[in-house]
Amino acid sequence: MKKLYIYLFFVGLILWSCDSVTDLQPQQNLDEAIPVAAINAIKTNYPEATKVRFTTIERNKIFQSDFDVKVERMSAIVNNVGVISEMYKQTGVVNLPDNIKAYLEANYSGAVIINVCQQVNKDGKIEGYKVILKDKDSKNITLIFDATGTLIMNVSDNPNGGPGGMPPPKLYFIDKNELPQVIIDFLVAKHGDYKCIKVGVVLDGATKNYSVVISQDFTTFDYLFDEKGNVLKSSSFGVNAPSGRFEDKPITINDLTSKIKAYLDKEYKGWQFERGIAFIQNGAIQVYNVLITYDKKQYSLQFDKDGNFLKKEQVGVGGNDNKVEVKLIFPKDVPATIVNYLASKHKDYKYIQTAIIIDKTKKTYWITILSNNEVYDYTFDESGKFLSVKEIEMKLPDNKIYDRPLDSKDIPSNAKAYLDGNYRGWVFQRGVIVYAENKILGYVIAIKVANDYYYINFDANANFLSARKG
Structure with missing residues (x-):
């Protein structure tokens, strides 16, 4: 694939077969015994x-077993009572379907592919694909595709924009009924009757989150929740x-344009980058925050898509004392009183920054959120009592x-050819033509294959861009 630099590597460990529980100790946790039930499940x-x-x-609770079966390299996800939930066969990018290769080329050009494997059932039939890659910003990303090569789930590390370079997030799948009740309640309240597509537990360092993909009314919704049910990311x-x-x-500091950096260097000599968000419309950045x-002191500044300065706001608590410290915390560590307060004021919101400001005499919670495309800068005292808010x-x-609306007879020939080649027996359900100032921007088409729905996005020339299972 053009511009997609592929480096497939498999760690060459000295492996052996053995019969004792002691020999199967995980080397990164020498004080942890692998349950006999998990070992026996693999052997059986x-x-x-x-x-x-x-x-x-x-x-x-959850373990991954890697092993060889004749010439095949395999892995399986097994729990502490011996239930195998996922099985994979290690493979290479050459074995990926062409539509996955096209998706990677269109959406992750310049990324490094770390690992590729096929998800298989007990009979060896392919059920899907898992691709782990590192993008150009050094962010680890895990992509889950079904057997047709259609994307189901996208899991990336550092959902709050922290630095990359850490190992890929660990991911395993659970049933929707195993979600925390607060997340189930949120989905029911927001979507009512919906179809659950996939639920994953994402372990990123010490942080445990839940990636949830649902479908409703020919639309797929992606959510990333923390353990308390806070929405960290949605699309x-x-x-x-x-x-x-x-x-x-x-975004990282590397995503800032040279014009933005030049402005900051001139107006705020010695500035330090803390966080950044890009607001995107149809794939193009419109605003930098x-x-x-x-x-x-800390400031929130806005720039347009060309890097021109728009506005600024001082945020948080300004300090003139060298002993003032800003300590970042995870959203899951925000006290329940603050979470409840924010939920009462905002139906939907995402965290931009969660921190504690520490000075000589007190601690203050500094919470910045995004709601309805507006930024709110909150402060709370140590007990979680509201102090102030500034709307940006x-x-x-x-x-x-x-x-x-797009009628089936008006589907472009390029789009039809793609659907025929990748979704045998597809049946048109609904579609739209997307316009920008009376010029076609692209097409979105919903189809049905057997009992499954798929939503496929094409550009103005009906070339494939992306697809999701619904």
Whole structure:
């Protein structure tokens, strides 16, 4: 694939087959015993397995076993009572379906592929694919595809925009009924009757989150929740997802344009980058929101898509004392009183920054959130009592993008050819043509294959861009 630099590597460990529990100790947790039930599950289901090793995914609960079966390198996810939930065969990018290769080329050009494997059932039939890669910003990303090569789930590390370079997040799948009740309640309240597509537990260092993909009304909704049910990230894709919507994603200092950096260097000499968010419309950045530290104070600044300065706000608590310390915390560590207060004020919101400001005499919670494309800067005292809020209105461009219904007879020939080649027996359900100022911007088409729904996105020339299972 053009511009996709592929480096497939498999760690060459000295592996061995053995019969004792002691020999199967996970080397990264020498004080943790692998449950006998987990070991026996691998031996029973794979009697020809050799070079068996175990690693811990979630301590005392979920494990990954890597082993060889003849010439095949295999792995399985098994729990502490011996239930195998996932089975994989190690493979290479050459064995990926062409539509996955096209998706990677269109969406992750320049990424490094770390690992590729096929998800298989007990009979060896392919059920899907897992691709782990590192993007150009050194962020680890795990992509889950079904057997057709359609994306189901996208899991990346550092959902709050922290530095990359850490190992990929650990991921295993659970049933929707195993979600924390607070997350189930949120989904029911927001979506009512919906179809659950996939639920994953994401372990990123010491942080445990839940990635949830659901479908409703020809649209797929992606959520990332923390353990308390706070929404860390959300997005939608499909026929009824608003084409002109603004999405936000964390950015690093490397994502800032030279014009933005030059402005900051001139106006805030010695500035320090803290956080950044890009507001995106139909794949193009429209607004940059940057949080910096300068002269012991922090500022939120906005720039347009060309890097021109728009506005600034001082945020948090300004300090003139060298002993003032800003300590970042995880959203899951925000006290319940603050979480409840924010929920009462904002139906939907995402955390931009969660921190504690510590000075000589007191601690203050500094919480910055995004709600309805507006940023709110909150402070609370040590007990969680509300102190202040500052609204930072976002200057977003006018929405001049709109949809029109697409009739099946008007599907472009390129799109039909793609659907015929990748979704045998597909049946048209619904579609839209996306326009920008009376010019076609692209197509979104919903189809049905057997009992499954798929939403496929094409550009103005009907070339494939992306697809999601619904």
